[in-house]
Amino acid sequence: MKKHTLSAIIITKNEEDRIERCLQSLTGVVDEIIILDSGSTDATVTICEKYTNNIEHTDWPGFGKQKQRALAKAKGDWVLSIDADEALDDEMKDSILELLHSNAIDKTAFKLPWGVTLYGKTLKYGRSARSVLRLFQRNGASYTPDEVHETVIPAEGKVGELNGYLLHFTHRDYGHGLDKSAQYAWLGAQKYHRKGRRSGGLFLALVRAMWTFFHIYILRLGFMDGSVGFIMAMTYAQVNFNKYVGLWLLENGRS
Template sequence: MMKNTLSVIVITKNEEDRISRCLSSVTHIADEIIVFDSGSTDKTVEIAKQFTDKLFVTDWQGYGIQKQRALDKAACDWVLSIDADEEVDSKLAQEITSLLNQDVIEHNAYKVRWKNIIFGKPTRFGRTARACTRLFRRHGSRFDGAIVHEKVLFEGETGVIKKGFLNHYSIRDFEHLLYKNRLYAVLMAEKKFAKGKKSYGIPLAVLRGLITFIQIYVFRLGFLDGGRGLLYAVIYAQYTFNKYAGLWSLEQQSKQ
């Protein structure tokens, strides 16, 4: 048993093909697993119940609000927030266990490294290995209310767990890839519009997309991942363009 207890929180909707892998990866390190489902019509809830009795079905008001609902139910010292399409690998699990067994833990939150799994194979470059904040003290932490790309808020600096990965199985197939590209672009456009952000026109949206491609494919060495690296760079560049083109379209609609 770890000196500091751990709650794992997961939000779900129609994740029957991925939720078992996700929850299986944390059962041996979690003191409790909390799942918040927003109306799955498949077997997600049934499968999740095999791992926890702390399962709640609610409406959907956005990622930030849903994760805060899950956080509100957590009772342990620390919280690990992961998505249903993610998996804690064995090395990361060991590092989390080692950290939470310390008498004094330096930071209030920790980033973990991400590894994208694209069509069954991991990518090593591009946006893989960027760190995201997922492990944090429960007391004093909260999620913002963002509808998408939510952030956990806390006091102090963030540490980094440098060993192990959070494997990210984001893409089921090419159709699902295009669906997510469109969905997140629309949501981010709406988020930026609500905050009063400006698109500065379609030409700049094109330029932003090109810059994104160069960043991922060239500067972050995405080309070393072969066809998967090229596909990911193109798709993410397209997402960037769609996001700002969507913002521009909302600006035009507001003027009518």
């Protein structure tokens, strides 16, 4: 029998085309699923109701604050933060279940290898070759209030890493990828402006973009992912450029 309980927290809005894949991957792994929906107008909530009755309709205060709201509702010993466009692969399910059956866990949080999957390919290099902290003890954990790229602050202790992949189906199609990148760049610019960070000017924005491409495509071996690796390196470079241009415009009152 499981020695530890697990809550999954998910924030949603108009995710009818991919939320079920996420929820199906949690079946048999988690003890409760908590959904915070910020105004879906499609079938997202109806699909979620097949898996949980713990659904709350909310406004949209930003990613960090919304995930903190979801975390506050969790009752499990451990919490899995998963996005609607993500899913656990079979090996990751087994890793989590093995952990929950352990008598004692000597870590307070775990990173999950991220399997970014788009345009028919799961990327293994570049910026995608990283692990994200998504599984953590509920007690003592909290989220930063950032508008985007929020961070979970786990309870003090050691952080481990599990086997398997947290699959991330990040883009529905190329157009959706462009829209998402633009949104994240602007939110990032606003976050930096709120925190008093300076842009350094437009030329430095260009240099940052060039460095981002070099770092992802060359230093982190993004070229090993073929044509999709090239597309992603260029996408991240463009996002970084747009973010610092947005910050420069905010600094100069031209937004």
